[in-house]
Amino acid sequence: MLNELRELYRYRELLWTLVLRELRVRYKNSYLGFFWSLIVPLVTVAVLTIVFKRVMGMVIPNYSAYVLAAFLPWMYFQTALLDSSQSVLAQIQLVKKVYFPREVLPLAAVLANLIHFVLALLVFFVYLLGYVGAPLLPSVALLPVLVFFQTLLIAGLSLIISCLNVFYEDTKYIVSIGLQLMFYLVPVIYFSEQVYHAQIASPEWQRWIYLLYHLNPIAMLMTAYRKILLPPITVQQIGAVQKQTFASLPMDWGLLAVACAVSVVVFMLGYAFFNKRKWDFAEQP
């Protein structure tokens, strides 16, 4: 793997050029350009806020800020995986003719989305300071750590997905369905505290369900984004029968460490998987 990484470093200029090309191409023919990548989360969050506050009866001050804090990382995860699934296949003619480390293709798709994510985070901070008026927490300093491990996780998955998609084009459909379902298994529209108090199990099992839920690294990372970016909050839901209150739980550092470790392992396994098959790409008819 070290040799592969060294060769990748030799081709860093190609990787960077691909990233720039991806960014340039995406909004080339639209008037609003980059703002489209902000409009999508903002509109989504506006709709979610109306539905959950007015219809579902969640009582949370600044609900939209909490949704956004988890939705932006989710968008990064989702669009990076979808973009990279096609990345190798889209350039198969080039792959068949020119030597270059094949991993630059999925990695460029991931990095282009990382840049979008960072820009969206900057806009989020403007919103947070200007509109919500919330003071920045000291834990915001951990943000780069979360972004780093999330990027490793995404890169590992992208390497696997883009490789499989060369051989089986069903992959991209499976990924797209998987992501749609996954959206409900991560804390974007609801809070991890509500998972803890989920009524699908007896009280002694609640702790285990909470644990299992957060063993999914992307779910844990999103809970962590919320907790480091925004102050703890007590969620109230006014149901038909009774009013429920979910007190804020502290950050589970042990689970976060597990999520980071899993991300590293996923990246290493994904890269090994990709390397084992990358010289068969050109043989695909």
Next chain:
Amino acid sequence: MKDTAILLEHVSKSYRLSHQPYSSLKGILLSMFRYRRRIEVHQALNDVSLTIRHGETVGLIGVNGSGKSTLLAIIARVIRPSAGRVQVNGRVAPLLQLGVGFHPDLTGLENVYFNGIILGLTRQQIAERLPSIVRFAELEEFIDTPVRAYSSGMVLRLGFAVAVHTDPEIILMDEVLAVGDEAFQHKCLRKIQEFQHEGRTILLVSHDMNQVRQVATRTVWLHQGRVMADGATDEVVRQYLAFTEEMERRAI
């Protein structure tokens, strides 16, 4: 062996051809219900040994499916041989087919940078060679236009212009000259002759025997993955044409 550009020793390449290719999930599921998967091994190259010296222009000829493109792909390091040893001394530049590596939404200039970098140039080297590339491609007025608006001839000229400006020691050409008009072909031939004078190595896959006779100093005839003949162009082309005529006569 300092003057050896390309050394192939007993190179073989086999592809697994399954009759139910695993190109879809359906394929996998279906094959699970069969007794056994019928996998045929297709021997694209069979024990090929070749030594090409620096400065040679070698024509590769043979009927379709004889292994010419596979051989070129192995030299370009795009696929790996199943057996044998490959040694390439010097920077290799494949001349890409029409439009490969070009993004239609980007301008000619942006595509020049992308193409140059993928062929191993640095940004700075491209910037230095840019005027010469644009002049060679005769696209001075259109270089800031998206490639989408180019004619196929313009795309071809631009791709060729970038490739010849990468300063390669070994040039691989797979039927690239078949497209393009008379004027462009002349220009390419002149460039090839210039490369020959400069002592660069050229490998040319072509079905156009006149073209092979015109430029190749040596020709290799491949048939069913084996080297049938290797030697002076006139002699090998004569043998090959006699063979194909014989095949045609038998087919009738």
